[in-house]
Amino acid sequence: MNSVALKLGVLLMAAPRLFFAGDVARALIAEPRVEAEAFTWFTLNETQEEIQRLLGAPHLAAEFGADYVSWQYRIAADADDHDHSHVLVFRKSTGKLVSVTRMYEPERAVDPFFPESESQVHALPGAGKPQYKITVRKLPGERLLVAMGVGKRGDPTGQLTILRRDAVRVFHPWLDEQLKDGQSAGAATGSR
Amino acid sequence: MTFKRVLRASLLALSCCLYAFAQGAPSVRILLPERTRLLQGQLVDLVLEVRNATAVSGLKVTAGSADLTSKFSAPVKTELDCDTSSDYVLRANLQSFETTGTVKLEVSLSAGGTTVTDSRDILVRPFTNPQRRNLILFIGDAMGTAYRDAARLVSRSIVDASGKNSFRDGFFDNLLEMDKMPVSGMSMTYGTDSIVPDSANTGTAWASGNKSFLNAVNSFTDGTDCRWRFNGQQNAANNAAMSDNPRVENLWQYLKRRAGYRTGIVSTAAITDATPAVQGAYVPYRQMRLEIARQYVENPMLDGRPAFDVILGGGADPFLAAGRTDGRDLIAELRAKGYRYVTNATELKAIGFGQPTIGLFKSGTPRPASDGIRTASDANMDVAYDKLGLQRPASEPAANLGAFTDQPMLDLMTQKAIEVLSASFGQVPFILMVEAASIDKQSHPNQAVGTIWDTIEMDKSIGVARAWAAQRPVKDTLIVVTADHDQSMSIIGVNNTPDSEYFDRNKSEKISVKTPRGDQDFTVWGDSYANARAGLPFVNSSTGSSNNGGATGMPGTFAAASSSSDPASSTYSTYFGSPAYTMHPSNGYPNNSGPGLRRLSVGFRTGDHTGSSVPVTAEGPGALLFTGYLDQSDIFFKMAAAVSTDTTEIDKALDSLVKGDQFPKSVGK
Numbered sequence: 001m002n003s004v005a006l007k008l009g010v011l012l013m014a015a016p017r018l019f020f021a022g023d024v025a026r027a028l029i030a031e032p033r034v035e036a037e038a039f040t041w042f043t044l045n046e047t048q049e050e051i052q053r054l055l056g057a058p059h060l061a062a063e064f065g066a067d068y069v070s071w072q073y074r075i076a077a078d079a080d081d082h083d084h085s086h087v088l089v090f091r092k093s094t095g096k097l098v099s100v101t102r103m104y105e106p107e108r109a110v111d112p113f114f115p116e117s118e119s120q121v122h123a124l125p126g127a128g129k130p131q132y133k134i135t136v137r138k139l140p141g142e143r144l145l146v147a148m149g150v151g152k153r154g155d156p157t158g159q160l161t162i163l164r165r166d167a168v169r170v171f172h173p174w175l176d177e178q179l180k181d182g183q184s185a186g187a188a189t190g191s192r
Numbered sequence: 193m194t195f196k197r198v199l200r201a202s203l204l205a206l207s208c209c210l211y212a213f214a215q216g217a218p219s220v221r222i223l224l225p226e227r228t229r230l231l232q233g234q235l236v237d238l239v240l241e242v243r244n245a246t247a248v249s250g251l252k253v254t255a256g257s258a259d260l261t262s263k264f265s266a267p268v269k270t271e272l273d274c275d276t277s278s279d280y281v282l283r284a285n286l287q288s289f290e291t292t293g294t295v296k297l298e299v300s301l302s303a304g305g306t307t308v309t310d311s312r313d314i315l316v317r318p319f320t321n322p323q324r325r326n327l328i329l330f331i332g333d334a335m336g337t338a339y340r341d342a343a344r345l346v347s348r349s350i351v352d353a354s355g356k357n358s359f360r361d362g363f364f365d366n367l368l369e370m371d372k373m374p375v376s377g378m379s380m381t382y383g384t385d386s387i388v389p390d391s392a393n394t395g396t397a398w399a400s401g402n403k404s405f406l407n408a409v410n411s412f413t414d415g416t417d418c419r420w421r422f423n424g425q426q427n428a429a430n431n432a433a434m435s436d437n438p439r440v441e442n443l444w445q446y447l448k449r450r451a452g453y454r455t456g457i458v459s460t461a462a463i464t465d466a467t468p469a470v471q472g473a474y475v476p477y478r479q480m481r482l483e484i485a486r487q488y489v490e491n492p493m494l495d496g497r498p499a500f501d502v503i504l505g506g507g508a509d510p511f512l513a514a515g516r517t518d519g520r521d522l523i524a525e526l527r528a529k530g531y532r533y534v535t536n537a538t539e540l541k542a543i544g545f546g547q548p549t550i551g552l553f554k555s556g557t558p559r560p561a562s563d564g565i566r567t568a569s570d571a572n573m574d575v576a577y578d579k580l581g582l583q584r585p586a587s588e589p590a591a592n593l594g595a596f597t598d599q600p601m602l603d604l605m606t607q608k609a610i611e612v613l614s615a616s617f618g619q620v621p622f623i624l625m626v627e628a629a630s631i632d633k634q635s636h637p638n639q640a641v642g643t644i645w646d647t648i649e650m651d652k653s654i655g656v657a658r659a660w661a662a663q664r665p666v667k668d669t670l671i672v673v674t675a676d677h678d679q680s681m682s683i684i685g686v687n688n689t690p691d692s693e694y695f696d697r698n699k700s701e702k703i704s705v706k707t708p709r710g711d712q713d714f715t716v717w718g719d720s721y722a723n724a725r726a727g728l729p730f731v732n733s734s735t736g737s738s739n740n741g742g743a744t745g746m747p748g749t750f751a752a753a754s755s756s757s758d759p760a761s762s763t764y765s766t767y768f769g770s771p772a773y774t775m776h777p778s779n780g781y782p783n784n785s786g787p788g789l790r791r792l793s794v795g796f797r798t799g800d801h802t803g804s805s806v807p808v809t810a811e812g813p814g815a816l817l818f819t820g821y822l823d824q825s826d827i828f829f830k831m832a833a834a835v836s837t838d839t840t841e842i843d844k845a846l847d848s849l850v851k852g853d854q855f856p857k858s859v860g861k
Contacts, residue, residue, distance in 0.1 A: 062385075065274035065418030072422070081636045081800075082390060082407070082478070087424030101424025107562050124429050130517065132428040132564045148427045149562025157562040159427060170274045171425055 029054050030075050030086060032102060032160060034112050042100045042162055044143055048090060051097070059084060065170075067092045089167075099163035099171070107156035110147050113137070120184035121151055122175055133185060136175070144168065151185075216244045216277060218303035222310045223414050223438045225384060229315045229401050229825065231832055234446055235286045235493055237438040238297070240264070240310075241272055241415050242280040245303035251282065252300045255314075256291055263287060272415030279415065281436075286493070292318045317829055318836075322451040325813055325835040326614070326669040327623040328657045329398075330370075331467055332650050333391060334632035336678030336806050338794070342640075343647035344368045345683065345792045347782050348860075349771035359770050367860040369655040370673045373811035374850045379824045380805050381677045384413070387803040391632070392478040394676035394824055395470030399442040401828035409469045409484070411437040411476040426477055428517070428564025435483075439474035443828055444500070445493035447623050447835070454501040454613045454622040458605045460646070461629030462507020462570040463552065464488075467676060471625050472499035481566040482517060485510040489522050498529060501548045502612045502624070504540070504605045506573035508555035515558030515567045526550055537600035540608050546615035549608075553599045573599050575630040575642045576649035580776075582784050585719035586697045588639045602628060606653040610660050621668070621835070626653055635679040638796040640723040641784060643681065648781060661812060667843075670814050670834045674827065675806035680797040684724060686771050687793045691785050693718030724795035814839040816846045 029051070032041035051071070058071035069092045076085035087101040114137050124132040133151030136144055139162070148159035169176040178184065223239040230236060238260070242248050248267035253260040263284035272279040289295050298311045332339065348366055349359035358365040383393040385405040396404045396411070405413050419433035420426050426434070447453035457468040464485050466478040473484040474492060491499040509515035511522040523533055526548075534540050534551040543549060556569025577584070578591035579599055593599070600608075606626050613622035628650030634642030654673055661669035693699070696718045705712040714727050772790040773782035784791070808827065810818035814834025818827070849855055 062422050064422040066277075068274060068418065068423070070422035081633070084424075087422070089423045099423065103424060107568065124431075132431075132517075134429060147562075148425075148429065149564055155562065159424060159563060161424065171419055171423060172429055173271070174429070 030073075030102075032110075032113060032162075039113055039137075039139065039145070041145075042097065043141065044097045044100070044162065044164055045141075046097055048095055048097075051088065055086075058088075063092060068098070089163075098167045099161055101159055101161040104156075104158050104160065107158040109154055109156050110150070110160055111153050113145060113160070114147060114150075114153075116153070121186055122178050122183075123151075123185040125174055131185075134175070136179075136184075138165075142166070218242070218244045218306045218308050220299055220301055220303065220308045220310050222297060222299055222312050223412055224297070224312050224314070225402060225404075225412065226312070227315075227403075228312055229317065229829065230289060230440075231317050231319045231401070231446060231829070232290055232292055233288045233319065233450055234401075235288050235439075235441040237440075238263070238284040238287050239414065239436075239438045240282040240299055240301075241270075242267065242282070242301065242303050242308070243272060243415075244277050245280055245306075246278055247304055248280045248282070248301055250300070250302040250307075253284070253298070255289060255297050256295050258291075260284060260287065260297075270416065274418040281415075286439075289314065289316045292316045317832070319446075319450070319832055320836065321838070322621075322836050323813070323838070324621045324668065326621050326661075327447075327831055327835055328610070328661075328669060328671045329623075329625045329831070330650065330654055330657070330671070330673040331395075331398075331625060331627045332631050332647060332673070332675045333461075333467055333627060333629045334635050334677060334679040334801065335628070335647060335650070335675035336681075336802070336804055338681045338683055339631055339635075339643065339647050339675075339679070340368065340370065340807065341683050342644045342681065342792060342794055343651055344371065345771050346644050346773060347648045347651070349773055349792075350775045350782060351772045351788075357770060357772055364860040367858070368651045369658055370651055370809050371858075372861050373658075373671065373673065373809040373815070374846060375810045375815040375819050377808040377810075377818050377820050377822050378805045379674055379808050379822045379827065381824050382803065388801050389677050389803070390478070390801060391466035391676045392470065395467050396440075397824040398674070398676070398827040399444070399470040400440045401443075401825050401832075402440050403825055407466075407478045408437070408476050409466065409478055410440055410442055410474045412440065413476075414438065417476065420477070426479065426563060426565065431565075434475070434477055434480065434565075437476040439492070441493050442471055443831060444471040444623055444625075445491060446832075447621075448499075449494060451835075452620055454616070454620055456500055456502030456609045456613050456622065456624040457505070457627075458502070458602070458609045458624065459505040459627035459629050460573040460575070460602055460649075461505060461627065461633070462509075462554075462572050463503055463505030464507055464510050465570070465572070465629060467627045467629060468505060468625065477565075479563075479566045481507075481510045481570075482515075482560065483565065485516075485522055486518075486520075489525055498526065498531075498548075501622075502550075502609045504549070504551040504553075504600075504609055506552065506554035507567075507571045508535075508552035509558040509567035509569060509571055511550075511552065512555070512558045515560060517560045517564055523550065523552075536596075536598040537604060538598055540600050540604060543608060543612070545611055547612070549612050551600075551605070551608075554596050572629060572633060575634055575646050576601065576781070577641050577645035577784075580645070580779055580781055582641070582645070582781075583695055585641060585694050585722065585784075586700070586717035587715075587719050587723060587725070588641065601652070602626065602649045603652040603656045606656045607660075610657065614660075623835075626650075626657075628653070632679060632801075635681060635796070636799050638723065638725040638727075638799055640681070640794050640796075644792070644794075645781065645784075652780070658811065667813060670810065670812035670831070672808065672810045672815075672818060672827070672831065674808040676824075678802045678804040678806050679800070680726065680802050682795050682797070683792070684795045685793040686769050686790050687721035688769075688790045689719065689721050691787075691789070694722065694791075695719075695785070722791045722793050724793070726796040726798050813843055816842040 060072040071088040072084035073086040089098045119137045135147045135150040142165040146161045147157040267280040270281045295314045300309045383389040393404045416433035420430040444455045459468045464481040469484045473487040490496045513521040531548045554571045556571040561568045630646045701716045703714040771792045817830040
């Protein structure tokens with residue numbers, strides 16, 4: 001049994017009977033959350049078939065770059081008319097899930113997903129003032145969780161992304177350099 | 193040569209071959225669409241992308257007989273396509289072509305020792321004889337034919353005190369203002385990457401004459417778009433990749449720069465929304481609101497001068513220091529340049545002629561969004577229906593103007609914009625865009641009355657412009673009315689649902705459809721016969737036949753007959769007859785309540801844009817250019833031609849068609 005099916009089974013057993021399986025499955029995979037003090041969201045090992053089974057067909061699918069395809073969903077009611085609530089990126093050649101971005105509208109604080117001891121703030125290099133900051137948490141399985149625009153606890157974000165560590169070089173080369181060099185602008189605390 | 197040396201040389205050669213294979217063949221690409229069309233002197237960034245090259249040398253760029261090589265910057269190593277290949281970019285920003293006709297742009301260079309080439313045939317249209325004509329463009333956002341029809345059926349089916357309906361036997365006594373304009377055409381709205389476009393790439397087409405991709409504002413695609421487009425990473429961390437797309441100049445900056453025009457934008461949206469943005473900004477992503485606002489004040493095509501003489505709309509946030517990441521107060525900067533600033537209808541009514549004006553009539557709580565490129569709220573102006581104080585039907589959210597109870601109507605904004613722009617007494621012509629934005633914004637959530645009354649509001653604005661142009665001693669003003677794209681509303685009949693059901697927020701019915709992927713839940717309210725929403729199953733309560741067979745008649749609920757639990761009793765459904773509204777005695781808009789009212793019934797298939805063509809209507813010098821089935825990008829060239837060409841002969845021909853009794857005319861025109 002794969003991890004998605006296992007989690008789905010557990011949640012279905014716990015769910016009230018009035019929940020329909022499809023809704024539960026969607027909520028399970030689509031929304032990041034903390035369960036038993038563990039961050040739970042996409043593992044990035046989900047296959048395209050599993051995702052299509054759980055989330056249905058994407059609202060928009062588009063190939064981009066040399067080897068990527070994007071599936072974009074309007075799962076959550078908070079999606080703007082011109083945006084999507086969920087953006088999933090796959091490698092075209094391997095079919096592997098590379099990243100998932102949850103677009104929040106309106107923005108919200110995501111502090112519970114970023115324990116201070118496991119999170120670092122990174123600042124976009126350059127002369128721009130104030131510097132653009134993001135909060136990064138390293139997750140098991142060579143994954144990163146990134147809250148865009150979050151420089152201190154309590155800051156809201158509109159973009160929460162989970163991505164493979166090796167995809168950082170492609171989409172955010174500056175962050176890749178900082179991660180390799182062990183640089184950061186400090187821990188994600190409320191004092192910054 | 194020893195065996196080892198031969199082996200080493202062979203391995204080296206093999207590794208080079210493998211590297212080249214892995215890299216792919218070197219190539220160069222001019223980042224212009226295949227069918228690039230420009231006006232003479234229209235500015236455009238010429239950008240070359242060189243792929244799979246270890247080095248670039250020997251650049252040669254020609255445009256016909258002109259050598260443009262020296263215009264280009266040195267090659268800059270750049271990661272394109274989000275892969276590992278070695279790529280370069282060369283730029284020649286803000287170039288233009290003065291020779292008209294087809295200009296062949298040819299590029300040749302050495303990419304790591306391999307000669308690569310590319311070319312484009314660019315059609316350059318003349319702009320040589322400015323006619324000092326004014327140009328007013330009305331954009332009904334999403335105003336396809338059904339939206340115009342709905343506005344006509346609601347605002348021109350008016351029952352007077354004697355009981356006479358102004359819509360009788362299928363004829364109107366008095367058509368819409370836009371219906372009365374003599375020339376009509378249709379505009380195809382496809383983008384470079386989609387048949388269902390958005391307001392940004394459609395705006396790029398009519399404002400710059402060139403097609404582009406979804407969300408793009410006067411910008412073409414490039415090889416670094418993969419950093420931010422389609423992956424949910426549209427944020428300041430990718431600013432570099434979002435600031436390098438080739439730009440193409442729009443007609444507003446072109447006419448100001450080349451012919452001294454005064455320029456204006458009026459919109460009921462936040463003024464940095466996509467439709468107004470295409471008149472004054474150059475960004476590949478429509479939500480770069482902070483940059484769009486900055487470019488209104490420091491326009492890149494105008495050497496950093498402001499783009500407009502008049503800006504009227506919603507969305508003050510990205511102009512305020514608190515709303516911006518750079519902390520600049522753009523309103524204060526404009527005021528320092530001589531602009532006046534107004535914030536409500538009372539102030540707008542009081543303004544005199546001439547002085548450049550910025551009026552922003554709605555704001556949120558200004559702060560930059562976490563993505564670093566926009567503000568946390570868009571703050572569009574409220575819709576006409578709510579500004580008029582009309583009661584929303586049960587299925588639509590009640591109005592909430594908050595602190596913004598004195599917002600101007602679009603016709604007042606149009607009138608004031610024209611007064612300011614025309615204050616030179618004809619010495620300096622102007623170009624103005626007026627957008628009714630919430631036809632689209634209300635159509636997304638299927639809010640019928642919000643959509644329809646906004647279209648009526650826009651028609652009144654067109655009336656203001658037509659009346660102003662008609663009283664000019666010289667017929668020097670071209671008015672064009674069109675939409676950027678369509679949406680899915682249809683005209684499906686009339687209904688006589690009583691107010692007691694139409695407005696009743698306490699009575700609704702839940703419909704739940706179980707599917708293998710989850711429940712689909714819908715709520716039916718008593719106004720459902722007037723507004724068959726996309727989410728609702730289109731079930732005809734008078735028949736048990738399958739939807740697949742094509743249900744006819746009005747949509748209904750699942751209740752078989754009128755009952756106390758059915759919020760929209762089928763008793764009141766009717767497919768026949770005509771709408772019958774009354775007119776508000778002072779504001780000139782139809783009432784949407786009262787005894788005996790027969791409302792228009794509309795239905796929505798989706799809550800999104802569609803790929804249908806949209807109508808174009810024109811009046812004034814050069815109007816005949818807008819007849820026929822057009823591509824949307826033609827509108828740009830036809831507007832330019834109308835203000836730069838002697839159109840006397842075609843104007844005479846049009847007059848002979850429209851005036852006098854020689855040829856038939858429509859009833860109500």
